[in-house]
Amino acid sequence: MHEVQVRYFAALKEQRGCSEETVAIRPGETAQQLYERLFPAINGQRLTVMFAINQHYAQPETQVCTGDEVAFIPPLGGG
């Protein structure tokens, strides 16, 4: 099985109801595509996020690979 570990934070954690899960990926799936699959738009809207793969920021079009840790990073609020 081709799977990644996905971590959720803040509003996405509340929406998903868990902080992480193992998700099967599709061939060639990008971080953005994975996000859109896991978080379908509500009323045509979806939170704009950044992406992290293996704890480094990544471009939305980066393909996710088996074993990756993928995180969707909602708008930051630190400080």
Next chain:
Amino acid sequence: MLEITESPIDRAKVDAAVDHPGAGAIVTFLGVTRNNFDGRPVTGLSYEAYPEMATSEMAKIVAEVQQRWPGAQVAVVHRIGELVVGEVSVVISTSAPHRDEAYQASRFAIDALKARVPIWKKEHYADGAADWKANQT
């Protein structure tokens, strides 16, 4: 010193982490929980982090500071969990040979933290509502 902690932050320890004989100035930035958002009363904040990545992003910021302001040192401690109004959410201590670099590096470090370090803040209002709040970019 780079930390994400659930405990109140000891400011003196963060300053001490950057104090050394070559330092001519230490600037301490404190982020403090404010009692309102645009006039709407706030009772407290919850902070959440992606801890492993938050620490590694902080380390990148420190490395950038040291490259841009040679001789500068930075320590960052960010609190997570539940904070009440008036509590300190983040301490950034910056030392440098001279005050000008210390001020500049301190400002750079907090701005970079707000833009890049994966930490989130939920505001709790006196009327019982709560919202995840994004930093200005």
